Amino acid sequence: MQETNDIYHALSENEILHEQLTLVDRLVLPDAWICAGYIRSLIWGLTLTEEQDIDVVYYDATDTSEATEKQYEALLKSWQPLPWSVKNQARMHLKNELPPYQSTCDAIAHFPETVTAIAAKLTDGQFQLYLAYGASDLQTRTIRPTPLFSKGLPHHTIFQKRVADKGWDKRHDLQIVNQF
Numbered sequence: 001m002q003e004t005n006d007i008y009h010a011l012s013e014n015e016i017l018h019e020q021l022t023l024v025d026r027l028v029l030p031d032a033w034i035c036a037g038y039i040r041s042l043i044w045g046l047t048l049t050e051e052q053d054i055d056v057v058y059y060d061a062t063d064t065s066e067a068t069e070k071q072y073e074a075l076l077k078s079w080q081p082l083p084w085s086v087k088n089q090a091r092m093h094l095k096n097e098l099p100p101y102q103s104t105c106d107a108i109a110h111f112p113e114t115v116t117a118i119a120a121k122l123t124d125g126q127f128q129l130y131l132a133y134g135a136s137d138l139q140t141r142t143i144r145p146t147p148l149f150s151k152g153l154p155h156h157t158i159f160q161k162r163v164a165d166k167g168w169d170k171r172h173d174l175q176i177v178n179q180f
Contacts, residue, residue, distance in 0.1 A: 003136060008127075008136065010042075017042060017120065021122045024076070029060070033057055034056055035120070040115050053085040056072070056086045056155055059089045059105060059107070060088055066167050072084075089106075089108075105119075110161045111151070117131070118130065143176045148178075151179050159178075
Protein backbone atom coordinates (compact mmCIF):
# COMPACT_ATOMS: atom_id res chain seq x y z
CA MET A 1 0.00 0.00 0.00
CA GLN A 2 2.86 2.39 0.75
CA GLU A 3 4.17 1.81 -2.80
CA THR A 4 0.83 2.94 -4.22
CA ASN A 5 0.79 6.01 -1.97
CA ASP A 6 4.34 6.93 -3.01
CA ILE A 7 3.47 6.68 -6.70
CA TYR A 8 0.21 8.56 -6.22
CA HIS A 9 1.93 11.46 -4.46
CA ALA A 10 4.83 11.64 -6.91
CA LEU A 11 2.50 11.75 -9.91
CA SER A 12 -0.15 14.00 -8.37
CA GLU A 13 2.52 16.57 -7.52
CA ASN A 14 4.17 16.45 -10.98
CA GLU A 15 3.37 19.86 -12.48
CA ILE A 16 4.15 18.83 -16.06
CA LEU A 17 1.83 15.82 -15.84
CA HIS A 18 -0.88 17.97 -14.25
CA GLU A 19 -0.63 20.43 -17.15
CA GLN A 20 -0.90 17.59 -19.66
CA LEU A 21 -3.85 16.05 -17.82
CA THR A 22 -5.55 19.44 -17.89
CA LEU A 23 -5.14 19.58 -21.69
CA VAL A 24 -6.58 16.07 -22.05
CA ASP A 25 -9.46 17.08 -19.80
CA ARG A 26 -10.17 20.04 -22.13
CA LEU A 27 -10.90 17.56 -24.95
CA VAL A 28 -13.93 16.33 -22.97
CA LEU A 29 -13.37 12.77 -24.20
CA PRO A 30 -15.31 10.01 -22.48
CA ASP A 31 -13.24 8.27 -19.79
CA ALA A 32 -9.92 9.75 -20.98
CA TRP A 33 -6.62 8.93 -19.27
CA ILE A 34 -2.90 9.43 -19.88
CA CYS A 35 -1.38 6.01 -19.53
CA ALA A 36 1.15 3.29 -20.26
CA GLY A 37 4.81 3.90 -20.98
CA TYR A 38 4.66 7.63 -20.43
CA ILE A 39 3.38 7.25 -16.86
CA ARG A 40 5.78 4.36 -16.22
CA SER A 41 8.69 6.54 -17.38
CA LEU A 42 7.63 9.36 -15.06
CA ILE A 43 7.66 6.94 -12.13
CA TRP A 44 11.08 5.61 -13.11
CA GLY A 45 12.48 9.12 -13.54
CA LEU A 46 13.05 8.78 -17.26
CA THR A 47 12.63 11.66 -19.68
CA LEU A 48 10.47 11.78 -22.78
CA THR A 49 12.45 10.57 -25.80
CA GLU A 50 11.82 10.88 -29.53
CA GLU A 51 10.67 7.25 -29.62
CA GLN A 52 8.19 7.74 -26.80
CA ASP A 53 4.83 9.41 -26.93
CA ILE A 54 2.23 10.59 -24.47
CA ASP A 55 -0.42 7.89 -24.55
CA VAL A 56 -3.97 9.20 -24.23
CA VAL A 57 -6.75 6.62 -24.15
CA TYR A 58 -10.50 7.00 -24.03
CA TYR A 59 -13.61 4.91 -24.70
CA ASP A 60 -16.25 5.92 -27.25
CA ALA A 61 -18.14 3.09 -28.96
CA THR A 62 -20.12 5.60 -31.06
CA ASP A 63 -17.09 6.80 -33.06
CA THR A 64 -14.22 4.35 -33.57
CA SER A 65 -12.65 6.22 -36.49
CA GLU A 66 -8.87 6.60 -36.51
CA ALA A 67 -9.42 9.95 -38.22
CA THR A 68 -11.18 11.20 -35.08
CA GLU A 69 -8.21 10.11 -32.96
CA LYS A 70 -5.86 12.01 -35.29
CA GLN A 71 -8.01 15.14 -34.90
CA TYR A 72 -7.64 14.91 -31.13
CA GLU A 73 -3.88 14.41 -31.48
CA ALA A 74 -3.64 17.49 -33.73
CA LEU A 75 -5.61 19.57 -31.24
CA LEU A 76 -3.37 18.49 -28.35
CA LYS A 77 -0.26 19.22 -30.45
CA SER A 78 -1.60 22.70 -31.24
CA TRP A 79 -1.92 23.35 -27.50
CA GLN A 80 1.38 21.72 -26.55
CA PRO A 81 3.77 20.53 -29.31
CA LEU A 82 4.59 17.10 -27.91
CA PRO A 83 4.33 13.57 -29.38
CA TRP A 84 0.72 12.85 -28.38
CA SER A 85 -0.86 9.50 -29.25
CA VAL A 86 -4.63 9.27 -28.86
CA LYS A 87 -6.39 5.89 -29.09
CA ASN A 88 -10.04 4.99 -28.66
CA GLN A 89 -10.07 1.75 -26.67
CA ALA A 90 -13.46 0.82 -28.14
CA ARG A 91 -11.53 -0.45 -31.19
CA MET A 92 -8.10 -1.37 -29.83
CA HIS A 93 -9.06 -4.94 -28.82
CA LEU A 94 -8.61 -5.82 -32.49
CA LYS A 95 -4.86 -5.14 -32.28
CA ASN A 96 -4.27 -8.17 -30.02
CA GLU A 97 -7.27 -10.19 -31.25
CA LEU A 98 -9.12 -9.95 -27.93
CA PRO A 99 -12.84 -9.63 -27.17
CA PRO A 100 -14.13 -6.03 -27.13
CA TYR A 101 -13.22 -3.99 -24.08
CA GLN A 102 -16.01 -2.63 -21.89
CA SER A 103 -14.28 0.56 -20.73
CA THR A 104 -10.99 2.39 -20.78
CA CYS A 105 -9.88 0.72 -17.53
CA ASP A 106 -10.82 -2.69 -18.92
CA ALA A 107 -8.58 -1.97 -21.92
CA ILE A 108 -5.70 -0.81 -19.72
CA ALA A 109 -5.98 -4.03 -17.69
CA HIS A 110 -5.46 -5.89 -20.99
CA PHE A 111 -2.18 -4.13 -21.86
CA PRO A 112 0.65 -6.70 -22.23
CA GLU A 113 2.74 -5.74 -19.16
CA THR A 114 1.77 -4.95 -15.59
CA VAL A 115 4.06 -1.89 -15.52
CA THR A 116 2.24 -0.49 -18.55
CA ALA A 117 -1.25 -1.06 -17.09
CA ILE A 118 -1.23 2.30 -15.30
CA ALA A 119 -3.08 5.53 -15.97
CA ALA A 120 -3.82 8.97 -14.57
CA LYS A 121 -6.56 11.52 -15.16
CA LEU A 122 -8.32 14.50 -13.67
CA THR A 123 -11.93 14.21 -12.56
CA ASP A 124 -13.47 17.52 -11.55
CA GLY A 125 -9.92 18.82 -11.12
CA GLN A 126 -8.93 15.97 -8.81
CA PHE A 127 -6.06 13.65 -9.68
CA GLN A 128 -6.95 9.97 -10.13
CA LEU A 129 -4.57 7.04 -10.50
CA TYR A 130 -5.44 3.62 -11.91
CA LEU A 131 -3.05 0.73 -11.24
CA ALA A 132 -4.60 -2.37 -12.79
CA TYR A 133 -2.06 -4.68 -11.11
CA GLY A 134 -0.83 -2.60 -8.21
CA ALA A 135 2.44 -0.77 -7.70
CA SER A 136 4.87 -3.54 -6.77
CA ASP A 137 6.25 -4.25 -10.27
CA LEU A 138 6.66 -0.52 -10.88
CA GLN A 139 8.63 -0.14 -7.65
CA THR A 140 10.86 -3.15 -8.34
CA ARG A 141 11.19 -2.48 -12.09
CA THR A 142 9.84 -5.91 -12.90
CA ILE A 143 8.55 -6.45 -16.44
CA ARG A 144 5.81 -9.04 -16.05
CA PRO A 145 3.04 -10.03 -18.47
CA THR A 146 -0.57 -9.40 -17.57
CA PRO A 147 -2.66 -12.60 -17.26
CA LEU A 148 -3.56 -13.02 -20.96
CA PHE A 149 0.08 -12.55 -22.02
CA SER A 150 1.70 -15.05 -19.62
CA LYS A 151 4.05 -17.81 -20.71
CA GLY A 152 2.25 -20.80 -22.20
CA LEU A 153 -0.65 -18.71 -23.53
CA PRO A 154 -1.14 -17.73 -27.20
CA HIS A 155 -0.51 -14.01 -26.61
CA HIS A 156 2.80 -14.54 -24.80
CA THR A 157 4.65 -13.98 -28.08
CA ILE A 158 3.31 -10.40 -28.08
CA PHE A 159 4.82 -9.85 -24.62
CA GLN A 160 8.15 -11.38 -25.72
CA LYS A 161 8.28 -9.21 -28.85
CA ARG A 162 7.64 -6.07 -26.82
CA VAL A 163 10.41 -7.01 -24.36
CA ALA A 164 12.84 -7.46 -27.26
CA ASP A 165 11.68 -4.42 -29.27
CA LYS A 166 11.99 -2.13 -26.27
CA GLY A 167 15.39 -3.56 -25.32
CA TRP A 168 14.20 -4.39 -21.83
CA ASP A 169 15.99 -7.74 -21.98
CA LYS A 170 19.31 -5.88 -22.41
CA ARG A 171 18.88 -3.60 -19.40
CA HIS A 172 20.43 -4.57 -16.09
CA ASP A 173 18.10 -2.38 -14.03
CA LEU A 174 15.03 -4.41 -15.06
CA GLN A 175 13.90 -7.88 -14.10
CA ILE A 176 11.97 -9.86 -16.73
CA VAL A 177 9.39 -12.39 -15.49
CA ASN A 178 7.34 -14.46 -17.96
CA GLN A 179 4.41 -15.42 -15.72
CA PHE A 180 1.74 -13.29 -14.11
